[in-house]
Every structure is written in C-alpha cells, then in structure tokens.
Amino acid sequence: MNLEVNIKQREVRALMRGLEVLEIINEKPGTITKVHERTGLPRTTVHRIINTLVKSGHLIREEINGQNVYLATKRTKRLSSGANSYLEEYSSLKPDLNKLALEIGWPLYLTINDGFHMEIFDTTESQSLFYVRNTEKGDLIPLFRSASGLAFLASCNAEKRDYYLGRMDCFIDGPSEKSWIIDKILSSESQGYVHLENSDWLNLDRPVSNLSIGLKNRQGPYGALTVRYYASSSITKTDIDEWLKRLMEFRNELMNVSSAEIA
Numbered sequence: 001m002n003l004e005v006n007i008k009q010r011e012v013r014a015l016m017r018g019l020e021v022l023e024i025i026n027e028k029p030g031t032i033t034k035v036h037e038r039t040g041l042p043r044t045t046v047h048r049i050i051n052t053l054v055k056s057g058h059l060i061r062e063e064i065n066g067q068n069v070y071l072a073t074k075r076t077k078r079l080s081s082g083a084n085s086y087l088e089e090y091s092s093l094k095p096d097l098n099k100l101a102l103e104i105g106w107p108l109y110l111t112i113n114d115g116f117h118m119e120i121f122d123t124t125e126s127q128s129l130f131y132v133r134n135t136e137k138g139d140l141i142p143l144f145r146s147a148s149g150l151a152f153l154a155s156c157n158a159e160k161r162d163y164y165l166g167r168m169d170c171f172i173d174g175p176s177e178k179s180w181i182i183d184k185i186l187s188s189e190s191q192g193y194v195h196l197e198n199s200d201w202l203n204l205d206r207p208v209s210n211l212s213i214g215l216k217n218r219q220g221p222y223g224a225l226t227v228r229y230y231a232s233s234s235i236t237k238t239d240i241d242e243w244l245k246r247l248m249e250f251r252n253e254l255m256n257v258s259s260a261e262i263a
Contacts, residue, residue: 017041021049025059026072028163029115035070062116064167071115090122093253098127100250104243105129106229110215111148113223116164116171117141118148121223130229144171144181147194147210148224154188155214155221161185188214193244198231211240213247217255225251 017039024030024038032050036043050070053059058076061068101108101124108128111118117140125135143149143164153161165182172178188194197209212226227243229235 018049021046022053022058022076025070026076029069029071031067031069064170096253097250098124100246101128104227106227109226109228111141111224111226113152116143118143118146118152118224144168147196147212148226150184151188151194151212151214151224152221154185155216211243213251215251215254
C-alpha cells in the first residue's frame with residue numbers, strides 16, 4: 001500500500017513539474033538553462049521534461065543566435081483557457097466578419113501570434129468579392145515581414161517587444177531591414193495601424209498590399225486583423241480610411257466579447 005502511494009506521489013510530482021515548465025515557456029520562450037534558473041529544478045530534470053514536451057508536440061525548438069530556444073506551439077495554447085478566452089465566443093462574431101468582408105470586397109484575416117510567426121486563425125477569402133490567394137487556417141506568416149506581425153509587435157509592451165526584437169537578426173536580412181521594421185513599429189504605435197503597400201513576404205509577381213491593426217484584450221496583445229488587397233488606381237485614400245474605421249469597429253466588438261468572457 002505504501003509503495004502504491006509513493007508511486008502516485010511521484011507521478012503527480014512529475015506532472016506538476018511538467019506543467020510548471022510548460023507554463024513558463026508558454027509565457028516566455030527560453031533555453032533549458034533559463035527554464036532551469038526560473039524553476040529551480042535540476043537541469044537534467046528540465047532537459048527530460050522539455051524533450052518529452054517536444055515529442056508530444058507542445059513545444060518546438062528553434063536555433064536563435066546559436067542557442068536552442070524552446071517555444072510553445074498552438075497545441076499548448078489550446079490547453080490554456082486564458083490564451084483561448086479571447087476567442088471562445090468568436091463564433092458569434094463570425095457572421096459580422098463575413099459581412100464586413102463583403103462590404104470591403106477584399107479578404108480579411110484574423111491572425112494570432114505563435115512565437116516568431118503569426119498563425120491565420122480565420123479568413124474570409126471564400127466570402128470576399130475579390131480573390132488574392134488561397135490561404136488556409138493554420139498557415140503561418142512571418143512575424144517581422146508581415147503587416148499583421150508588425151501590428152502585433154506595435155501593440156506589445158516594451159519588455160515583450162524587446163524580447164522579439166532582440167532575436168530579430170535570425171529572421172531578417174540585415175541592418176537596413178532591421179531599421180525599416182523598427183520604423184514601421186514606431187509609426188504604427190502613433191497611427192494605430194500598419195499599412196504595407198505593394199509589399200508581400202512571398203515576393204509575388206503582383207505584390208499584395210496589407211492594412212492591419214493589432215488585437216488585444218485585458219491579458220494583452222495576441223494578434224491582428226488585416227485586409228489584403230491589390231493596390232490600384234481605383235482604391236483611394238478615402239477607401240483606406242473607411243476600411244481602417246471598419247476594422248477598428250470590429251476590433252472593438254471582439255474586445256467587448258472577449259472582455260465579457262474573461263470577466
């Protein structure tokens with residue numbers, strides 16, 4: 001009987017340690033050394049736990065500045081009611097997003113930050129009047145080269161943004177691009193949106209323009225809402241201003257729903 005109790009205690013302790021490590025990395029990606037320092041657990045224990053979580057698909061390893069950094073995957077984020085609470089009632093607003101897409105004509109994209117990428121959580125391509133490209137839910141967009149990523153970064157507090165910017169060199173082509181990214185983030189802070197004209201991360205023959213605003217709730221920034229279109233003489237500044245107004249109205253609706261859910 002005592003042996004059975006001891007086994008159960010060890011099993012519970014292992015689970016608690018695993019959840020602690022998962023929670024820490026979900027909050028802030030880090031190396032095994034950093035997780036060891038934050039938890040106080042033996043380094044070998046942290047190593048085993050992290051390897052298990054990588055195999056289970058809850059963590060992913062990326063080499064950043066010559067170090068193995070572990071990040072939470074979307075599978076981990078689905079476990080977190082806090083991370084998902086801003087979208088639990090999103091289905092009630094889906095018809096409104098589809099209606100907005102029909103009014104604007106061009107497709108809309110709701111993206112969620114997933115480490116150093118933005119994941120497409122929803123798209124209105126099938127409801128939009130104009131076609132840009134076939135994009136599926138779950139597709140990843142680069143954090144530093146996309147309007148949605150820059151809008152998300154502009155919404156972050158200084159500490160969180162500095163974390164991403166401190167690791168930016170692994171994902172960009174040099175100092176000139178770094179300067180361009182920082183300028184876009186700073187201008188987005190003052191303007192409240194990111195507008196990238198004829199600029200697309202896939203380097204298509206016909207570049208796509210993107211107008212994006214950051215999304216946040218009481219827990220902080222989590223994503224972006226973007227309209228993607230082909231620039232042409234038929235699209236005026238008045239059109240852009242109206243789109244921006246409508247995007248912000250929808251963001252406020254989403255914020256009201258998520259705030260009520262969190263409360």
